[in-house]
Amino acid sequence: MASQKSSRSRKPELAKQKQTESRKKDHVDLVLEQGAQYSKTSGFERVDFIHNALPEISLNSVDLSTIFLNKKISFPILITGMTGGYKDAERINKGLAKTAQKYGLAFGVGSQRAMIEKPELAKTYQVRDVAPDIPLLANIGAFQLKKYSFPQIESLVHKIEADALAIHLNPLQEVIQPEGDTDFSGVLAAIGRTCDKLSVPVVVKETGAGISIDVAVKLKDAGVSYIDISGSGGTSWSKVEYLRKGLVPGFEDWGIPTAECIIQCKGLLPLIASGGIRSGIDGAKAITIGADMCGAAYPFIKALDEGDAELDKMAETFTNQMKICAYLTGSKTLEDLKKAKMRIL
Ligand SMILES: Cc1cc2nc3c(=O)[nH]c(=O)nc-3n(C[C@H](O)[C@H](O)[C@H](O)COP(=O)(O)O)c2cc1C
Incomplete structure:
Protein backbone atom coordinates (compact mmCIF):
# COMPACT_ATOMS: atom_id res chain seq x y z
CA MET A 1 0.00 0.00 0.00
CA ALA A 2 2.75 2.42 1.04
CA SER A 3 4.80 1.76 -2.12
CA GLN A 4 1.69 2.16 -4.29
CA LYS A 5 1.12 5.53 -2.67
CA SER A 6 4.70 6.74 -3.23
CA SER A 7 4.78 5.63 -6.87
CA ARG A 8 1.50 7.46 -7.43
CA SER A 9 2.86 10.63 -5.82
CA ARG A 10 5.99 10.42 -8.01
CA LYS A 11 3.91 10.39 -11.19
CA PRO A 12 3.38 14.16 -11.57
CA GLU A 13 7.10 14.66 -10.91
CA LEU A 14 8.04 12.18 -13.64
CA ALA A 15 5.58 13.80 -16.04
CA LYS A 16 7.19 17.18 -15.32
CA GLN A 17 10.70 15.79 -15.99
CA LYS A 18 9.55 14.37 -19.30
CA GLN A 19 7.91 17.70 -20.15
CA THR A 20 11.17 19.61 -19.43
CA GLU A 21 13.20 17.23 -21.61
CA SER A 22 10.79 17.26 -24.55
CA ARG A 23 10.37 21.05 -24.33
CA LYS A 24 14.14 21.54 -24.74
CA LYS A 25 14.13 19.27 -27.79
CA ASP A 26 11.07 21.06 -29.26
CA HIS A 27 12.87 24.41 -28.85
CA VAL A 28 15.92 23.34 -30.83
CA ASP A 29 13.81 21.59 -33.52
CA LEU A 30 11.51 24.59 -33.93
CA VAL A 31 14.32 27.12 -34.12
CA LEU A 32 16.15 25.01 -36.70
CA GLU A 33 13.06 24.30 -38.81
CA GLN A 34 11.32 27.67 -38.61
CA GLY A 35 13.99 30.21 -37.69
CA ALA A 36 11.60 32.01 -35.34
CA GLN A 37 13.47 35.31 -35.61
CA TYR A 38 12.18 38.79 -34.79
CA SER A 39 10.77 40.79 -37.70
CA LYS A 40 12.21 43.98 -36.23
CA THR A 41 15.98 44.46 -36.19
CA SER A 42 18.53 44.53 -33.39
CA GLY A 43 19.37 48.11 -34.42
CA PHE A 44 22.93 47.61 -35.71
CA GLU A 45 22.04 48.88 -39.18
CA ARG A 46 21.81 52.31 -37.54
CA VAL A 47 25.36 52.07 -36.19
CA ASP A 48 28.23 52.65 -38.59
CA PHE A 49 32.01 52.66 -38.18
CA ILE A 50 33.87 55.69 -39.48
CA HIS A 51 36.15 54.11 -42.06
CA ASN A 52 39.84 54.85 -41.50
CA ALA A 53 41.63 55.04 -44.87
CA LEU A 54 44.94 55.37 -43.01
CA PRO A 55 44.81 52.67 -40.34
CA GLU A 56 48.65 52.64 -39.96
CA ILE A 57 48.64 49.05 -38.62
CA SER A 58 48.92 45.65 -40.28
CA LEU A 59 46.00 43.21 -40.26
CA ASN A 60 48.35 40.60 -38.78
CA SER A 61 49.06 42.76 -35.76
CA VAL A 62 45.36 42.97 -34.74
CA ASP A 63 44.88 41.08 -31.48
CA LEU A 64 41.35 41.01 -30.02
CA SER A 65 42.18 38.62 -27.20
CA THR A 66 40.75 39.35 -23.78
CA ILE A 67 40.34 37.90 -20.31
CA PHE A 68 36.86 36.64 -19.52
CA LEU A 69 36.09 34.83 -16.26
CA ASN A 70 39.84 34.73 -15.52
CA LYS A 71 40.63 32.92 -18.75
CA LYS A 72 42.24 34.22 -21.89
CA ILE A 73 40.19 33.96 -25.09
CA SER A 74 41.25 34.96 -28.61
CA PHE A 75 38.04 36.88 -29.41
CA PRO A 76 35.41 38.54 -27.19
CA ILE A 77 32.73 36.11 -28.38
CA LEU A 78 30.40 33.93 -26.31
CA ILE A 79 28.32 31.12 -27.80
CA THR A 80 25.36 31.68 -25.50
CA GLY A 81 23.49 28.93 -23.65
CA MET A 82 21.03 26.89 -25.64
CA THR A 83 20.54 23.31 -24.73
CA GLY A 84 21.01 20.18 -22.65
CA GLY A 85 18.86 17.59 -20.94
CA TYR A 86 17.96 15.21 -23.76
CA LYS A 87 19.88 12.68 -25.82
CA ASP A 88 20.95 14.76 -28.82
CA ALA A 89 21.82 17.77 -26.65
CA GLU A 90 25.08 16.07 -25.65
CA ARG A 91 26.22 16.09 -29.31
CA ILE A 92 25.15 19.74 -29.73
CA ASN A 93 26.86 21.00 -26.58
CA LYS A 94 30.06 19.07 -27.33
CA GLY A 95 30.09 20.28 -30.96
CA LEU A 96 29.69 23.93 -29.96
CA ALA A 97 32.17 23.69 -27.07
CA LYS A 98 34.76 22.06 -29.36
CA THR A 99 34.42 25.02 -31.74
CA ALA A 100 34.81 27.45 -28.83
CA GLN A 101 38.00 25.63 -27.81
CA LYS A 102 39.35 25.67 -31.39
CA TYR A 103 38.74 29.38 -32.05
CA GLY A 104 39.36 30.67 -28.51
CA LEU A 105 35.77 31.64 -27.64
CA ALA A 106 33.59 31.26 -24.54
CA PHE A 107 30.61 28.90 -24.34
CA GLY A 108 27.49 28.45 -22.23
CA VAL A 109 25.24 25.42 -21.86
CA GLY A 110 21.45 25.73 -21.89
CA SER A 111 19.12 25.56 -18.90
CA GLN A 112 20.19 22.82 -16.49
CA ARG A 113 16.75 22.47 -14.96
CA ALA A 114 16.36 19.01 -16.52
CA MET A 115 19.52 17.92 -14.74
CA ILE A 116 18.16 18.98 -11.32
CA GLU A 117 15.06 16.94 -12.01
CA LYS A 118 17.07 13.98 -13.36
CA PRO A 119 20.76 14.03 -12.28
CA GLU A 120 21.82 11.36 -14.83
CA LEU A 121 21.27 13.99 -17.56
CA ALA A 122 24.42 15.83 -16.33
CA LYS A 123 26.43 14.22 -19.14
CA THR A 124 24.39 16.09 -21.76
CA TYR A 125 25.92 19.34 -20.42
CA GLN A 126 29.46 18.16 -19.66
CA VAL A 127 31.97 19.40 -22.24
CA ARG A 128 35.29 19.67 -20.42
CA ASP A 129 36.64 16.57 -22.21
CA VAL A 130 36.53 18.49 -25.52
CA ALA A 131 36.93 22.04 -24.19
CA PRO A 132 39.30 22.04 -21.22
CA ASP A 133 40.42 25.68 -21.48
CA ILE A 134 37.38 27.77 -22.41
CA PRO A 135 35.38 30.01 -20.07
CA LEU A 136 32.28 27.86 -19.50
CA LEU A 137 28.93 29.12 -18.20
CA ALA A 138 26.36 27.01 -16.33
CA ASN A 139 22.72 28.07 -16.82
CA ILE A 140 19.45 28.14 -14.90
CA GLY A 141 16.22 30.15 -15.08
CA ALA A 142 15.77 32.86 -12.46
CA PHE A 143 12.40 31.36 -11.56
CA GLN A 144 14.10 28.06 -10.64
CA LEU A 145 16.17 29.86 -7.98
CA LYS A 146 12.96 30.23 -5.97
CA LYS A 147 12.13 26.56 -6.32
CA TYR A 148 15.41 24.73 -5.72
CA SER A 149 17.84 24.83 -2.78
CA PHE A 150 21.18 26.65 -2.96
CA PRO A 151 23.18 23.34 -2.89
CA GLN A 152 21.14 22.16 -5.90
CA ILE A 153 21.95 25.36 -7.80
CA GLU A 154 25.61 25.27 -6.77
CA SER A 155 25.95 21.67 -7.96
CA LEU A 156 24.99 22.75 -11.50
CA VAL A 157 28.21 24.77 -11.65
CA HIS A 158 30.43 22.12 -10.08
CA LYS A 159 29.10 19.15 -12.02
CA ILE A 160 30.07 20.68 -15.34
CA GLU A 161 33.21 22.51 -14.04
CA ALA A 162 31.82 25.89 -15.08
CA ASP A 163 33.49 29.24 -14.44
CA ALA A 164 30.26 31.20 -13.89
CA LEU A 165 26.52 30.74 -13.53
CA ALA A 166 24.28 32.40 -16.12
CA ILE A 167 20.81 33.06 -14.70
CA HIS A 168 18.25 33.71 -17.40
CA LEU A 169 15.31 36.09 -17.18
CA ASN A 170 12.52 35.01 -19.53
CA PRO A 171 9.16 36.37 -18.33
CA LEU A 172 8.04 36.92 -21.95
CA GLN A 173 8.77 33.33 -22.96
CA GLU A 174 7.12 31.89 -19.85
CA VAL A 175 3.95 33.93 -20.26
CA ILE A 176 3.40 32.68 -23.82
CA GLN A 177 4.23 29.07 -22.90
CA PRO A 178 1.01 27.32 -21.80
CA GLU A 179 2.86 25.46 -19.02
CA GLY A 180 5.04 28.53 -18.21
CA ASP A 181 5.82 29.99 -14.78
CA THR A 182 4.13 33.35 -14.48
CA ASP A 183 4.92 34.49 -10.94
CA PHE A 184 8.18 36.40 -11.11
CA SER A 185 7.75 37.98 -7.67
CA GLY A 186 10.78 37.44 -5.43
CA VAL A 187 13.10 36.70 -8.35
CA LEU A 188 15.42 39.65 -7.70
CA ALA A 189 15.87 38.67 -4.03
CA ALA A 190 16.63 35.08 -5.11
CA ILE A 191 19.28 36.37 -7.54
CA GLY A 192 20.79 38.46 -4.71
CA ARG A 193 20.97 35.44 -2.37
CA THR A 194 22.64 33.39 -5.10
CA CYS A 195 25.23 36.10 -5.79
CA ASP A 196 26.02 36.31 -2.05
CA LYS A 197 26.65 32.59 -1.65
CA LEU A 198 28.02 31.34 -4.96
CA SER A 199 31.80 30.91 -5.30
CA VAL A 200 31.79 31.82 -9.02
CA PRO A 201 30.54 35.04 -10.70
CA VAL A 202 26.89 35.38 -11.68
CA VAL A 203 25.93 36.52 -15.18
CA VAL A 204 22.29 37.54 -15.59
CA LYS A 205 20.97 37.27 -19.13
CA GLU A 206 17.71 37.82 -20.94
CA THR A 207 16.73 35.38 -23.66
CA GLY A 208 16.13 37.90 -26.44
CA ALA A 209 13.74 40.54 -25.10
CA GLY A 210 16.43 42.81 -23.65
CA ILE A 211 17.54 44.32 -20.34
CA SER A 212 16.83 47.99 -19.72
CA ILE A 213 18.93 50.34 -17.58
CA ASP A 214 16.35 50.18 -14.75
CA VAL A 215 16.65 46.41 -14.56
CA ALA A 216 20.45 46.56 -14.94
CA VAL A 217 20.76 48.90 -11.93
CA LYS A 218 18.72 46.47 -9.80
CA LEU A 219 20.91 43.57 -10.94
CA LYS A 220 24.07 45.48 -10.11
CA ASP A 221 22.74 46.25 -6.62
CA ALA A 222 21.93 42.55 -6.19
CA GLY A 223 25.60 41.66 -6.71
CA VAL A 224 25.56 40.43 -10.32
CA SER A 225 29.01 40.46 -11.99
CA TYR A 226 28.04 40.57 -15.71
CA ILE A 227 24.91 41.34 -17.67
CA ASP A 228 24.13 39.72 -21.01
CA ILE A 229 21.53 42.16 -22.28
CA SER A 230 20.24 39.68 -24.93
CA GLY A 231 18.04 42.16 -26.73
CA SER A 232 15.47 41.81 -29.48
CA GLY A 233 16.25 41.42 -33.17
CA GLY A 234 17.41 37.80 -33.18
CA THR A 235 15.66 34.68 -31.94
CA SER A 236 12.15 35.51 -30.73
CA TRP A 237 11.17 33.30 -27.81
CA SER A 238 7.57 34.45 -27.89
CA LYS A 239 7.52 33.34 -31.54
CA VAL A 240 9.06 29.97 -30.64
CA GLU A 241 6.52 29.37 -27.86
CA TYR A 242 3.60 30.56 -29.95
CA LEU A 243 4.63 28.23 -32.78
CA ARG A 244 5.02 25.39 -30.26
CA LYS A 245 1.65 25.66 -28.55
CA GLY A 246 1.30 29.21 -27.27
CA LEU A 247 -2.14 30.60 -26.62
CA VAL A 248 -1.63 34.35 -26.92
CA PRO A 249 -0.36 35.86 -30.19
CA GLY A 250 0.84 39.43 -30.70
CA PHE A 251 4.08 39.47 -28.68
CA GLU A 252 6.39 38.03 -31.33
CA ASP A 253 8.17 41.38 -31.78
CA TRP A 254 8.08 42.49 -28.12
CA GLY A 255 11.41 43.58 -26.68
CA ILE A 256 14.17 46.20 -26.55
CA PRO A 257 16.52 46.12 -29.56
CA THR A 258 20.02 44.94 -28.67
CA ALA A 259 21.82 48.12 -29.77
CA GLU A 260 19.50 50.20 -27.61
CA CYS A 261 20.10 47.99 -24.54
CA ILE A 262 23.86 48.40 -24.93
CA ILE A 263 23.62 52.17 -25.19
CA GLN A 264 21.34 52.30 -22.12
CA CYS A 265 23.43 49.99 -19.93
CA LYS A 266 27.02 50.72 -20.97
CA GLY A 267 29.48 51.49 -18.20
CA LEU A 268 27.30 50.09 -15.42
CA LEU A 269 28.74 46.57 -15.33
CA PRO A 270 30.76 44.45 -17.78
CA LEU A 271 28.32 43.84 -20.62
CA ILE A 272 27.80 40.93 -22.96
CA ALA A 273 25.75 41.86 -26.02
CA SER A 274 23.67 39.14 -27.61
CA GLY A 275 20.37 39.01 -29.48
CA GLY A 276 20.51 39.27 -33.26
CA ILE A 277 24.31 39.44 -33.51
CA ARG A 278 24.56 37.82 -36.93
CA SER A 279 28.12 38.60 -38.01
CA GLY A 280 31.46 39.65 -36.64
CA ILE A 281 30.58 43.13 -37.93
CA ASP A 282 27.52 43.28 -35.63
CA GLY A 283 29.76 41.95 -32.84
CA ALA A 284 32.39 44.63 -33.42
CA LYS A 285 29.70 47.34 -33.50
CA ALA A 286 28.32 46.02 -30.18
CA ILE A 287 31.79 46.34 -28.63
CA THR A 288 32.30 49.85 -29.98
CA ILE A 289 29.00 51.15 -28.63
CA GLY A 290 29.65 49.82 -25.12
CA ALA A 291 29.79 46.03 -24.73
CA ASP A 292 32.79 44.08 -23.45
CA MET A 293 31.87 40.83 -25.18
CA CYS A 294 29.39 39.87 -27.87
CA GLY A 295 27.34 36.69 -27.96
CA ALA A 296 25.23 34.68 -30.34
CA ALA A 297 23.10 31.56 -30.19
CA LYS A 302 22.18 26.64 -37.31
CA ALA A 303 25.72 26.15 -38.65
CA LEU A 304 26.25 23.06 -36.48
CA ASP A 305 23.04 21.61 -37.89
CA GLU A 306 24.50 22.02 -41.38
CA GLY A 307 27.64 20.09 -40.43
CA ASP A 308 31.06 20.51 -38.83
CA ALA A 309 32.54 22.19 -41.92
CA GLU A 310 29.76 24.83 -41.89
CA LEU A 311 30.33 25.49 -38.20
CA ASP A 312 34.06 25.95 -38.81
CA LYS A 313 33.35 28.26 -41.75
CA MET A 314 30.93 30.30 -39.68
CA ALA A 315 33.33 30.69 -36.72
CA GLU A 316 36.15 31.56 -39.11
CA THR A 317 34.06 34.21 -40.92
CA PHE A 318 32.73 35.69 -37.68
CA THR A 319 36.19 36.07 -36.12
CA ASN A 320 37.73 37.38 -39.38
CA GLN A 321 34.97 39.98 -39.71
CA MET A 322 35.70 41.28 -36.20
CA LYS A 323 39.38 41.45 -36.99
CA ILE A 324 38.76 43.34 -40.25
CA CYS A 325 36.51 45.87 -38.45
CA ALA A 326 39.37 46.48 -36.03
CA TYR A 327 41.85 46.85 -38.91
CA LEU A 328 39.65 49.28 -40.87
CA THR A 329 39.23 51.49 -37.81
CA GLY A 330 42.95 51.43 -36.96
CA SER A 331 42.29 49.38 -33.79
CA LYS A 332 45.11 47.04 -32.81
CA THR A 333 43.53 45.73 -29.60
CA LEU A 334 40.10 45.24 -28.09
CA GLU A 335 40.59 48.36 -26.00
CA ASP A 336 41.31 50.31 -29.22
CA LEU A 337 38.18 48.85 -30.86
CA LYS A 338 36.09 50.02 -27.89
CA LYS A 339 37.26 53.55 -28.71
CA ALA A 340 36.84 53.34 -32.52
CA LYS A 341 34.91 56.19 -34.11
CA MET A 342 31.25 55.50 -34.84
CA ARG A 343 28.32 57.21 -36.40
CA ILE A 344 24.86 56.49 -34.98
CA LEU A 345 22.42 57.06 -37.80
C1 LIG B 1 17.69 26.78 -29.57
C2 LIG B 1 17.89 27.81 -28.49
C3 LIG B 1 17.73 27.43 -27.16
C4 LIG B 1 17.95 28.36 -26.13
N1 LIG B 1 17.88 27.95 -24.81
C5 LIG B 1 18.30 28.79 -23.83
C6 LIG B 1 18.47 28.35 -22.48
O1 LIG B 1 18.24 27.18 -22.17
N2 LIG B 1 18.89 29.24 -21.57
C7 LIG B 1 19.17 30.55 -21.89
O2 LIG B 1 19.61 31.31 -21.02
N3 LIG B 1 18.99 31.00 -23.14
C8 LIG B 1 18.58 30.16 -24.11
N4 LIG B 1 18.48 30.61 -25.40
C9 LIG B 1 18.61 32.05 -25.67
C10 LIG B 1 19.99 32.45 -26.19
O3 LIG B 1 21.01 32.16 -25.27
C11 LIG B 1 20.03 33.93 -26.57
O4 LIG B 1 19.90 34.71 -25.40
C12 LIG B 1 18.92 34.33 -27.54
O5 LIG B 1 18.59 33.29 -28.43
C13 LIG B 1 19.32 35.54 -28.40
O6 LIG B 1 20.45 35.25 -29.19
P1 LIG B 1 20.36 34.96 -30.77
O7 LIG B 1 19.51 36.03 -31.38
O8 LIG B 1 21.78 34.97 -31.24
O9 LIG B 1 19.73 33.60 -30.93
C14 LIG B 1 18.28 29.70 -26.44
C15 LIG B 1 18.43 30.07 -27.79
C16 LIG B 1 18.25 29.15 -28.80
C17 LIG B 1 18.42 29.59 -30.24
Missing part, protein backbone atom coordinates in the same frame (compact mmCIF):
# COMPACT_ATOMS: atom_id res chain seq x y z
CA TYR A 298 21.12 30.95 -33.40
CA PRO A 299 23.95 31.36 -35.95
CA PHE A 300 26.05 28.73 -34.17
CA ILE A 301 23.35 26.10 -33.72
